[in-house]
Amino acid sequence: xxxxxxxxxxxxxxxxxxxxxxxxxxxxxxxxxxxxxxxxxxxxxxxxxxxxxxxxxxxxxxxxxxxxxxxxxxxxxxxxxxxxxxxxxxxxxxxxxxxxxxxxxxxxxxxxxxxxxxxxxxxxxxxxxxxxxxxxxxxxxxxxxxxxxxxxxxxxxxxx
Numbered sequence: 001x002x003x004x005x006x007x008x009x010x011x012x013x014x015x016x017x018x019x020x021x022x023x024x025x026x027x028x029x030x031x032x033x034x035x036x037x038x039x040x041x042x043x044x045x046x047x048x049x050x051x052x053x054x055x056x057x058x059x060x061x062x063x064x065x066x067x068x069x070x071x072x073x074x075x076x077x078x079x080x081x082x083x084x085x086x087x088x089x090x091x092x093x094x095x096x097x098x099x100x101x102x103x104x105x106x107x108x109x110x111x112x113x114x115x116x117x118x119x120x121x122x123x124x125x126x127x128x129x130x131x132x133x134x135x136x137x138x139x140x141x142x143x144x145x146x147x148x149x150x151x152x153x154x155x156x157x158x159x160x
Contacts, residue, residue, distance in 0.1 A: 052068050052069050063120075063140075065138070066138055067137040070135040071092050072135065076090045086119055090113040121144075124142045124143060124144045127142045
């Protein structure tokens with residue numbers, strides 16, 4: 001029994017070093033795997049949900065939304081307004097020419113684009129326009145003319 005207790009004590013002393021050695025071995029294995037031919041299925045990276053980069057600009061008379069939508073055409077994109085929210089959607093599909101290629105690395109993203117932006121109440125969505133060129137979408141939304149509203153004073157009563 002004493003020798004078993006002594007064994008467990010020495011195992012606890014050595015164990016942290018064994019664990020460290022295992023972690024170093026694992027890290028080195030991962031490092032060398034970087035240079036091995038890729039065996040992952042790159043198809044799983046296709047058709048993921050993407051979010052286009054947007055710039056939102058406010059001018060005296062309008063709001064302008066600029067969206068990067070590279071590799072797409074105006075037929076691939078829809079712009080909708082619902083409950084004072086602007087939604088930009090699009091889909092960039094891979095080419096059928098790419099199906100037989102043996103990619104070593106693939107950084108070009110494909111999939112569904114979607115982005116929703118809340119608009120201020122002054123946005124006149126009924127007069128909005130959109131244009132597209134070279135992977136950039138521009139949506140221009142005029143501001144509503146704000147009329148002079150009436151003002152009203154309210155008498156303040158003492159609370160009981």
